[in-house]
Amino acid sequence: MREMDFSLTMYAEICKALQLHKVVTVQRYLSNVLESPCLVLRHDVDRDSKNALAMAKLEYEYGIQSTYYFRYPNTFNREIMEQIANLGHEIGYHYEVLDKAGGDCHKAIALFQKELEIFRASFPVKTVCMHGNPLTKWDGRDIWSLFDFHDFGILGEAFLSCSDIPIYLTDTGRNWNGNNNFKDKLPAENRNKNFRNTVDVIRFLNSNKDNIIYLNCHPERWGPGPWGWTKAFMRDHLFNFCKKALKLFRSGSMERF
Numbered sequence: 615m616r617e618m619d620f621s622l623t624m625y626a627e628i629c630k631a632l633q634l635h636k637v638v639t640v641q642r643y644l645s646n647v648l649e650s651p652c653l654v655l656r657h658d659v660d661r662d663s664k665n666a667l668a669m670a671k672l673e674y675e676y677g678i679q680s681t682y683y684f685r686y687p688n689t690f691n692r693e694i695m696e697q698i699a700n701l702g703h704e705i706g707y708h709y710e711v712l713d714k715a716g717g718d719c720h721k722a723i724a725l726f727q728k729e730l731e732i733f734r735a736s737f738p739v740k741t742v743c744m745h746g747n748p749l750t751k752w753d754g755r756d757i758w759s760l761f762d763f764h765d766f767g768i769l770g771e772a773f774l775s776c777s778d779i780p781i782y783l784t785d786t787g788r789n790w791n792g793n794n795n796f797k798d799k800l801p802a803e804n805r806n807k808n809f810r811n812t813v814d815v816i817r818f819l820n821s822n823k824d825n826i827i828y829l830n831c832h833p834e835r836w837g838p839g840p841w842g843w844t845k846a847f848m849r850d851h852l853f854n855f856c857k858k859a860l861k862l863f864r865s866g867s868m869e870r871f
């Protein structure tokens with residue numbers, strides 16, 4: 615395998631490894647009609663909806679259905695989302711309303727309802743997923759300590775409702791071990807598997823076909839072609855630098871930076 619890591623061709627290698635697994639959407643996992651084991655495949659579309667479409671088409675070629683969570687308005691692109699839905703994937707809402715409301719849960723829930731209705735004008739959204747912005751101090755999931763997403767016809771929240779899955783793998787921060795990762799966490803992630811790269815993750819997938827696994831890949835990180843790869847590489851390193859600075863700043867140790 616000689617593909618560049620975090621490229622769409624490397625993602626095709628992941629898709630090959632996924633052929634050993636029963637891959638399901640978040641909605642299907644939460645529908646309680648499944649026989650385990652299965653692998654839940656989720657994509658947080660944080661920045662690039664075109665990359666999401668390229669990834670969705672690739673998965674379709676491998677017979678894979680997954681869940682794509684879109685932000686509003688950042689990555690909300692009805693035309694692209696319709697194409698992804700037509701490939702058999704689930705469309706979900708990647709909410710960040712507590713950040714937008716400055717930490718006010720009541721303002722946030724009103725905004726949640728409004729944005730959800732915009733999604734539902736075109737897509738039957740049944741699951742939602744918190745977007746974790748490392749620059750803000752709020753955790754979007756906190757609104758559910760005051761409110762119940764079931765009241766909005768939502769079957770589940772991609773973090774809260776899937777916390778029973780024992781293995782959580784995410785590419786957040788261009789690192790599979792949870793480094794450079796502020797909020798995209800589940801208790802399962804505490805296991806340190808010492809993945810050096812995606813090839814190690816593929817080896818893990820190949821040798822763990824009988825485990826229940828939760829896999830999250832951000833489409834903007836798996837750009838098609840050399841320019842797509844370069845853009846993602848530069849963006850990830852810039853973001854990781856900023857996150858490191860923020861972490862040091864918050865811990866009051868800027869002098870070490």
Ligand SMILES: [Zn+2]
Pocket residue numbers: 658659660708744745746
């Ligand atoms: Zn996100």
